[in-house]
Amino acid sequence: xxxxxxxGNVAIAEAAVRAGVEAYFGYPITPQTELLEYMSQRMPELxxxxxxxxxxxxxxxxxxxxxxAGAIAMTSSSGPGISLMQEGLSYIAxxxxxxxxxxxxxxxxxxxxIQPSQADYNLLTxxxxxxDFRSIVLAPSSVQEAIDLTVLAVDLATKYxxxxxxxxxxxxxxxxxxxxxxxxxxxxTTRPPWALTGARGRPKNVIVSLxxxxxxxxxxNWELQAKLNRIRxxxxxxxxxxxxxxxxxxxxxxxxxxxAKTAIREARQLNIRAGLVRPITLFPFPFAAIRQALCGVRxxxxxxxxxxxxxxxxxxxxxxxxxxxxxxxxxxxxxTPDDIxxxxxxxxxxxxxxxxxxxxxxVGMPLSARMG
Amino acid sequence: MERVFEERIVYQRPxxxxxxxxxxxxxCTHGLIHKLIAEVIDELDIRERTVAVAPVGCSVFIYxxxxxxxxxxxxxxxxxxxxxxxRVQPDKIVFTYQGDGDLAAIGIAEIMWAxxxxxxxxxxxxxxxxxxxxxxxxxxxxxxxxxxxxxPAGRDAESTGMPIRMAELLAALPNTAYVVRxxxxxxxxxxxxxxxxxxxxxxxxxxxxxxxxxFLSSCPTNxxxxxxxxxxxxxxxxxxxxxxxxxxxxxxxxxxx
Numbered sequence: 001x002x003x004x005x006x007x008g009n010v011a012i013a014e015a016a017v018r019a020g021v022e023a024y025f026g027y028p029i030t031p032q033t034e035l036l037e038y039m040s041q042r043m044p045e046l047x048x049x050x051x052x053x054x055x056x057x058x059x060x061x062x063x064x065x066x067x068x069a070g071a072i073a074m075t076s077s078s079g080p081g082i083s084l085m086q087e088g089l090s091y092i093a094x095x096x097x098x099x100x101x102x103x104x105x106x107x108x109x110x111x112x113x114i115q116p117s118q119a120d121y122n123l124l125t126x127x128x129x130x131x132d133f134r135s136i137v138l139a140p141s142s143v144q145e146a147i148d149l150t151v152l153a154v155d156l157a158t159k160y161x162x163x164x165x166x167x168x169x170x171x172x173x174x175x176x177x178x179x180x181x182x183x184x185x186x187x188x189t190t191r192p193p194w195a196l197t198g199a200r201g202r203p204k205n206v207i208v209s210l211x212x213x214x215x216x217x218x219x220x221n222w223e224l225q226a227k228l229n230r231i232r233x234x235x236x237x238x239x240x241x242x243x244x245x246x247x248x249x250x251x252x253x254x255x256x257x258x259x260a261k262t263a264i265r266e267a268r269q270l271n272i273r274a275g276l277v278r279p280i281t282l283f284p285f286p287f288a289a290i291r292q293a294l295c296g297v298r299x300x301x302x303x304x305x306x307x308x309x310x311x312x313x314x315x316x317x318x319x320x321x322x323x324x325x326x327x328x329x330x331x332x333x334x335x336t337p338d339d340i341x342x343x344x345x346x347x348x349x350x351x352x353x354x355x356x357x358x359x360x361x362x363v364g365m366p367l368s369a370r371m372g
Numbered sequence: 373m374e375r376v377f378e379e380r381i382v383y384q385r386p387x388x389x390x391x392x393x394x395x396x397x398x399x400c401t402h403g404l405i406h407k408l409i410a411e412v413i414d415e416l417d418i419r420e421r422t423v424a425v426a427p428v429g430c431s432v433f434i435y436x437x438x439x440x441x442x443x444x445x446x447x448x449x450x451x452x453x454x455x456x457x458x459r460v461q462p463d464k465i466v467f468t469y470q471g472d473g474d475l476a477a478i479g480i481a482e483i484m485w486a487x488x489x490x491x492x493x494x495x496x497x498x499x500x501x502x503x504x505x506x507x508x509x510x511x512x513x514x515x516x517x518x519x520x521x522x523x524p525a526g527r528d529a530e531s532t533g534m535p536i537r538m539a540e541l542l543a544a545l546p547n548t549a550y551v552v553r554x555x556x557x558x559x560x561x562x563x564x565x566x567x568x569x570x571x572x573x574x575x576x577x578x579x580x581x582x583x584x585x586x587f588l589s590s591c592p593t594n595x596x597x598x599x600x601x602x603x604x605x606x607x608x609x610x611x612x613x614x615x616x617x618x619x620x621x622x623x624x625x626x627x628x629x
Contacts, residue, residue, distance in 0.1 A: 023460050049459045053452065054485035061449040061482070065425070065456025068443045069464075073456065091446050196441040196457065198464055200420035206435045208426070208444040 003178040008143045008168060009034035011179055012076070012102055015147040017042055018184045019154035021100065022071040023049035025062035029081045030114040031170035032104035036076065048187075056081035060088030060099075067097035068207050070195025072154060072188065076102035078170075079120050080111060082128070089163055090129030094209035094220065096227075098157035101135075102150070102166045104173035107332030115332025116170035118254055121309035124167050125283040132221055134228050135163035136235065137282040141258040144179040146172050149280070151182055156235060160227060167282060169305060171255045171334060228284075236289070237280040242268065243293040246275025248347050251290060251314045252303040253279045256335065260303050263340035272348045282310070290317035299347050300324045303340055305333070386410040388419045392436045399592040399599025401556045402430060405498060406437050408556075408566045409469075413440065416573055422465040423457055425450040429471040430504040448479020451486035454493045465576055467494040473503045476512035476536050483542070490547030490581040494572045497538060497584055500591040501610060508594030512536045515613060520594070535613060539586045543619030549581035551620040555588035555611065557603040564616075571628060580624040588614055 006014075013035045016024070024043055026036040036052065043050035049066070053059035059075045066073035077085065082103050092099045105120045107113040124137045136156050140146035146168055153164035191197050196205055211217040241261060243249065248267070252260040257278035267274040277293050279286050294300075299322050302311040307330040315324050327343045329335050385391070389410035394403045413419050422440045426432055428447035435442035445453040450468035458466040475483050475497050486493065502520055503509040509522040513535045517526040527535075543551040550572055554565040565587060572583035588610045590602035597605060 023456065025456065051455070051459060054481050057449065058452040058455075058482055058485060061445060061452035062456035062459070064445070064449075065443070065453035065458075066460045067456070068453070069423075069457050069460045071460040073460070087446050088449065091444075095443065196423045196443055197461065198421035198423065199439065199441050204435075204439055205441045206443070208435060208442075210432060210444055 003180045007176045008172040013038040015150040019151040021074045023066040023073040025059040029078045056084035060085040068196045070191035074100040078106045079108045086129040093133035096161045105169045113332045118305040137165045139167045139254040143177045232284040238286040239278040241276040243275035247273045249297040249300045250276045262337035267344045287317040304328045386414040388413040397593040401589045412569045425454045425468040427470040427474040451482040469496045472499045472511045472513040487542045495584040497586040498589045500589040549622040550575040550583040550625045552618045553586040557606045
């Protein structure tokens with residue numbers, strides 16, 4: 001396969017098609033709408049299912065139905081739509097059927113705006129719905145990675161019978177860059193034994209999330225947690241850059257992680273030993289990789305396109321060993337490499353000076369103008 | 373002279389009806405409607421290719437009472453879930469079973485759009501004018517003046533609107549194929565209900581599109597009536613506002629009769 005210029009949303013859609021997605025249900029919302037539009041043409045062309053739902057509520061429940069039938073089903077949306085899908089996601093999680101979701105994140109809260117954002121980090125990684133569950137969350141930082149992680153999302157959703165989410169931001173969705181698509185896989189030809197295909201020659205299959213007995217529901221919860229632990233053990237993915245000798249460790253994901261790379265290269269030019277851990281799986285989070293990278297690190301800088309969400313997970317990984325600082329741009333703004341470099345330089349200066357400088361440790365409080 | 377007749381089975385439990393006893397209150401007609409559906413599934417020989425979508429409400433456990441594959445949708449979302457099930461396996465018979473709160477209040481968008489698309493599914497809509505499972509609150513189909521747990525002075529139509537007539541509403545959508553209202557308050561209406569269930573399934577089997585049977589059903593517990601009073605109440609109070617009848621029978625469905 002040759003590299004070609006691809007827009008992120010289109011690349012994700014075609015990657016999903018090639019990975020074997022059999023049914024797509026969605027509802028238009030910027031900045032992911034090209035994904036839906038592409039599917040509206042591509043899926044019927046291949047004899048697969050495309051349906052524009054009446055709402056994101058409808059779309060996610062159609063995904064649930066198709067998944068119950070044993071099909072590989074997918075939807076995509078952005079923040080406000082993901083909020084509406086939370087009910088359905090909770091049912092899907094408890095029913096233990098596979099589902100693939102793409103969130104092309106935009107600025108929030110509320111209607112917010114349509115600029116790139118990473119504001120759905122907590123929503124996606126902590127609990128994308130009521131009750132006790134987690135979803136696998138994959139964060140691409142380029143169009144190529146968006147393609148690769150979409151294929152991985154299909155595989156992991158199917159393997160674990162769980163929700164796998166591609167958490168892209170509006171920049172990934174809207175940007176065009178050269179990338180290579182995977183080969184077209186053949187569609188699955190059989191349905192899994194648990195699928196609702198009609199009780200022919202077997203007892204009926206029932207897929208439910210209701211368990212009135214507390215002991216029964218507790219057992220289901222522990223079963224879900226055991227699955228999450230298997231995912232935590234096997235599926236952590238991250239990228240590191242120049243961490244071996246780093247004195248300042250930057251942690252950033254998605255587009256922010258990619259921008260941070262430029263800042264780190266520039267810092268090295270200034271003889272500041274900066275390094276990067278870029279979580280690729282936001283759940284399971286690479287706690288161990290961050291701890292491992294701390295050797296020799298004097299301070300950590302978390303950069304996010306939100307007001308500080310992943311930083312709490314980084315703090316948990318760092319466990320107070322070194323100060324964790326935060327630089328974030330909520331509301332649809334994207335940090336520049338210079339912005340990040342400025343913070344790296346400030347940290348370097350501060351780490352050689354007595355504490356009390358302008359760059360404050362992240363304590364989950366409103367940040368100074370400089371931090372913002 | 374003694375004549376020996378060959379033994380002939382005239383009635384038995386439908387194969388599609390599980391041996392599980394239902395948890396419905398005495399006099400509730402959910403169990404009766406379940407049985408009619410099970411009988412028709414047997415008669416049409418579709419049990420092994422039927423998938424049911426359970427609602428949230430009293431009939432949430434329908435998957436325990438019927439011997440068919442089933443899943444359980446979020447409150448009101450059954451038509452969307454059924455859409456997903458049907459679109460990826462059009463050869464299966466997919467039906468939802470929903471109450472009035474589920475279908476006519478929280479799930480109004482999902483039912484309207486499944487119907488408007490002419491989705492080739494069957495919907496069984498059980499209208500008992502009350503929220504049963506939560507203990508008898510005002511439903512979208514509660515009659516004006518009807519006392520419920522959340523309309524203690526009787527439903528005030530000025531403030532809460534009039535009960536919604538779903539069959540009439542859906543029949544107005546061009547793509548629906550078969551939309552009727554039946555009841556189960558006496559032998560005659562039960563027989564008519566069973567005929568409608570059969571035609572609704574046959575509509576789907578023929579690929580003719582969206583079918584819905586609305587049933588006027590009883591809730592003696594939350595109506596605070598005896599079972600026989602409740603059946604009379606359907607006849608005298610519900611039927612005048614929710615007339616029984618056929619609201620949409622597409623030409624393709626007429627040919628199936």
